[in-house]
Structure formats: C-alpha cells, structure tokens
Amino acid sequence: MNETQRILLETANRLLGDLCTRPVGDAAEQGAWPADLWRRLEETGFTNAARSTARGGESGDIGDMYLLVKAAGAHAAPVPLAETLLAEQMLAAAGLQAADGPATIGPVLRADRMTLARRGGRLSLSGVARRVPWARHARTLVLLAEDRGTTVTVRVEQVPVEAQGWNQAREPRDTVRFDGTEISADAIGNGFDFDELYRRGALCRTAAMAGALEKVLALTLRYAGERVQFGRPIGKFQAVQQQIAVLATHVAASNAAANAAIAAHAGGDGAFQIAAAKTRVGQAAGVAAGIAHQVHGAIGFTHEHELHRSTRRLWAWRDEFGSEVEWASWVGQTVAKIGGEVLWPFLTGRSAGAAADVPGAER
C-alpha cells in the first residue's frame, strides 16, 4: 500500500465508520435506500473510484478501487459500491457514457442470458436476469447481451424490476425482465464477455470478504476481552485463545490471497489468482464465521449485536459470483489440464494463470 492509499483507506474507514450505523443497516434491510450514506460516498469521490481521468474521474486505479470495496465490506456498508464501480469498468471498456448515481450489473448467473434483436434499424433487448444486486435502487443497469453471436455491453436507464429478493445479508437481489425493450444505438458497445464480468464480480466479493473477515476478528477479540466468566475474561482461557488463533490464520490467509489476486488483476491477468482467492477466502468465511459466533455465544446470535451484519455478509458473498465449490472445480480443471509436473512452474510463473507462460501447458 502506498501513502496515497493509506490516506484513502483512513478516510474511507472514518467515513464508513461514522455512517454505517446500526439504524442505517437495519433500515436498508427493510428496503430503505440509505440516501445520506450514498450522497457522502459520492461527495468524497468514492463512487467514482473506477473512473479514469479521461472519463471525469481522479485516477481509476484498480488498487484504489478494491481497497474501497474491502473497506465497504469491513463496515458492512449497505450500498452498491462494488456494483457501481464494476458498472463503470464495463461502461469504460465499451466506450459508453459513465453513469450518474448508483448503478448495477448483470447477468450475474451463468444460466441467465440477455439477447439483443435487430429489426430494421431498431434494437430491442429481451431476457431475464435474476439475483441482480441492488437493481431496485440502481439508476443505471449495465448488461451483457448476445448480439449476432457476440457479446455486447448495454447501458439501460430504466431498470425493470420484476421481483424483489434478498441475499442472506438482506441486500437486495432482484429479478429484472426485458421484453423487447427498445435500446438506442449509442447505449451499446463492445466490451466484456460474461466470464470477465463474473471474474471481476468474484474479485469484488473476495475483497469485501477479506474486509468483513478483519471486522469479525476485531469484534471477536474485543468481546473475548470484555466478557467475563468464571472470574476471568473468556479470552484468558486457552480453549478460547486457540480458537481465536485459528480465526486469525484464516483472516491472514484471506488478506494474502485477496492482495495477490488484486495485484494480478491490476497487472492485466489474474484469472487463476482470482479463482484461487475466491476459493480460499470462501473457505475462510465459513470457518471464521463459525468461530466468531462460538466465541460470542448467545449474544452474537441476537439481532441486537452487530456480529451478524458481518457474518451474514460472509455467508452471502462466499456464494455470489461462484462459490468455492465452483471456483475450486475451475482451479482443478486448470491444473489437471497442465498436468502434475507442470504444476510447480505454473504456480511460480509470472502470472500463475497465463497458460501461455507454461511450457507444455496446452498439451
């Protein structure tokens, strides 16, 4: 982390710490839009972190973007910050106009496909995208659609939410439906394919989980120091210490995996690293949430206590954009393709993922 990023992180932690209060979180889970929080994020420029200077932003540095996604994860910020930043990445890649206000992206499920039809000079969009994050609050929806055998990026201003749903953290996950909606030609460009969007989504959830894991450890350490049983803080008992130590190993591993995946992605590749990191951090999420709840005992199981705001996010995010089951299979297929003897050169290679770097990789 450089000096600028240190300042950015400090600012983000202060702002998010002040604004992501329990009432704000509770209201968001009941369907309210945290307008004040979002406005403050816009004012500080955080919502524009993915925008390059050419597109009216300040840097568009990928490292900055994921730093903010991680911080938002640590503070359980009930806003589509990651989605808005992802949307800008898609719009920029497709050469489309940047979005104002909260934005989101789709489809997020492998099975969902949007299609673009051309009749005369008219373009129309059809299809259903499910589990779209924050769709009901998004002013702009950036979609991938099939257009004559290729994938195009489509910018939509009216988001047709057909059904509202939630993830395990009660963040909005909605169904949007298009039935031949007319699309203007200047709202279409060539950019990402679905795998690219899916991978970047996985990286966002990985970074957010790394943040939430740090929060869960901090809450657990605080509680173990405060809660007294048998005349001592429970953190003085070896059985509890050993559990918290295990929690810490998973937090550390998650930080290492997320950092490496972000760096690889910033370096222009990262397919393998993102898959391995989503797998590793997804694995950590379950273990860490389990230990944190065990240490907190009954109070951590209440709505009143803040622990669940982080643990329910870990449970939700580990499944979104591919669970560790899905990504582990991808990693397994990748290494099975290159073979055992090439595994080591592959893991230590320039990008641990660019198959072209590995001798004999295509055999």
Next chain:
Amino acid sequence: MNLNNFTAVAHDDERLAPLRAEVRRFLAEERAAGAFTRATGWDHWDPEFSRKVGAKGWIGMTWPRRYGGQARSSLERFVVTEELLAAGAPVRAHWMADRQLGPLLLSVGTEQQKDTYLPRIARGEIFFCYGLSEPDSGSDLASIRTAGTKVDGGWAIIGRKVWVGYAHRAHMMNLFARTSPRSDEDRHGGVTQFIVDLKTPGITVRPIVNLAGEHDFNEIVFDDAFVPDDLVIGTVGNGWKQVTGELAHERSGPERWLNTFSLLVHLVDRVAQHPNERDLEKIGRLVSQLWTLRQMSFSIATLLEQGGTPNLEAALIKDLGTLYDQEVPAVARQIVSEEVRAGLSEEDYLGELLDRALYYSPSYTIRGGTKEIIRGVIAKGLGLR
C-alpha cells in the same frame, strides 16, 4: 496487531528469475542422472547430493563470502529452497546447518567458530543435528535437565536427548543444555548452546524407529562428555534468547507446506487421467490453499530481507502450512480408493507417496512447535495473553 502484512506479491524480478531457472536446470539434470526421484522426498539424507548443492553455492548462500557464503539475499535463498523442496531433492543432510546453525553462528559465534565451521558447512562437508527435546521436556523446552558442569577448560555434559533427527549420520550437534539451575524468576535463563562433536567419548547414539518403520530419530546419551570452552555458542546462559531469535526463519519457510508436494503432483496426474467433478474440486481446493501459502511465505521472506522479525506472521504460516500438509493425504485417500490402488502399475508410486505422507502427517503439527504452542504464540500476538 496487523494481519495484513502479507502484501508482497510473489513475483520473480530480474534477480530471482535467472536463479530459479538455474536451479531448475540443475535439478532436471540430477533427476535425469538418477540422483533422486520424487519417491524419497526432500527429508532424505544424501551427503553426495548435499556436496553438489554446496558446489553450486546454494548452502549458506546468504552468508558473507569470507565464510564460504555467496552474500545473496534471503529472497534468493527462498527461491532456491522452494525449488529444491518442490522437486523432492534430498537436502536433509545440510538442512539444519543451512537454516539455523549458520545464521546463529553468524550472529553470536566466535571468529574461530565461523572460520572453522561455516565454509565446511557451505561446501556440504559437515552436517549438524539439533539436540533440544528430552524424555521429560518437549513443548516445555525450558525444563530440560541435560546439564553442563564447568570443568577445567570446558564443560562436562550429562543427560539425554530424544527425537534427534539424523544424529546417526550427522557429524556435529547443536546441543541445548542447562548450565545453571532453573529459577522461578527467570524460567528461560541458565541454558547454553554448545557445538558437540558426536565422536566425543561418552556419547551414545541409539536409534528410535518411527511409525513409518524408518530410522531418522535418535536418542543420545551424554555420560560425562567433554565440550571445550571454545565450542560454547554465544553467551553462557543466553541459549533461550539465541534459539528464539531464529523462529521467523524456522517457521515461515516452504518446508512447512511442501512436504506433500510430490503426492499432489501425482494426484493431479491421476485426476487428469480420470477426471470427475468431485475430484477436480478437491484438487482445486488444495491448489488454492497451496498458492495462498506460497504467497504468505514469499511475503515473509520479503519482510525478513528487509530486516524485520515477523514472528507472529511466521506462526500463522506454520499453523496453516502444517494443517495443509495433513490435509493432502486426507484428500488423497478419498481419490485413491482401494480399487484405484489395486489398479496402479508397478512404476506408479502414487500409493507409496500417499502412505508416506499419511505416516509422516502427525509429525508436521508436532515438530518445530506443536500446533497448540504455535496457536499460543498467535494468541499472544493478538494480545490475548
């Protein structure tokens, strides 16, 4: 307490890349010449191979040139070490002196000790073992009873050491012995490190066969064995501080997560030949963990190079790495069923690698600090103790 020190992303710069390539060429030639196979593993005593590694300048490579070293960085050592271990090259003979004794002598040894031992260690001519545990002292190392009594010109050693790896093959031992009684005020004071020539009269080496049926451990009995004054390492009574100073090096290295790599290699090939979704996922989970561990270990090597003492980070890696090394055989047995095993060809040593990894798996979370001790270190780093 910061658990986000794992920021140095593993990357070979213009200094590391050619070195890695050179080690790979050397290993490929040695393997082709039949010097080793994946079946034996890195934890294998082979003086001839150690001399070849020494001739390449890869033992004591971070030490000053005047003591036979190459004045290379700890990241360069990391690269060489992980390459040797991943290939399953037999490096055990020079291992303890390269990793621990050499750096110890460099920091607290006398000129005479450095001149006498370091160049010979670096050439792969003289091998060391470590005498720490005793029948009644394992995790509670400060409770050792093997005693050094001051006599004219040196020390008389009486006592017993156990679990001394390869004492029957090594020339010398780094002995950890009590030189003044244990006191309640200073539990860790009064222990001293000695260099002991294992041919000294009064020393008996007895084999302890392990559960794999192999002889690597030994029991050593010291019956009034004489050690001259000039073989005291560092300061008399300061042994505990000296020994704990090396923990970050001892706990964060690739030997904590590469014990089962050859098994993983064969497992990947097995699954590649008989792919199914379930086994691919299992392999993917292991590889994702291994990749993460390597990132962490590389990060710590970077911190060590910058002069840090990341003892907490090293403990985190040791805990995760040793658990991973235990998980590999546990996963392998789900893939290598009895049915699969019965169908393996004579040349396929997947079954043999699995057996070995399983047999040795209990040792990973015991040696170098038990899982419980390591987690205690982590808890202390977290401020819980």
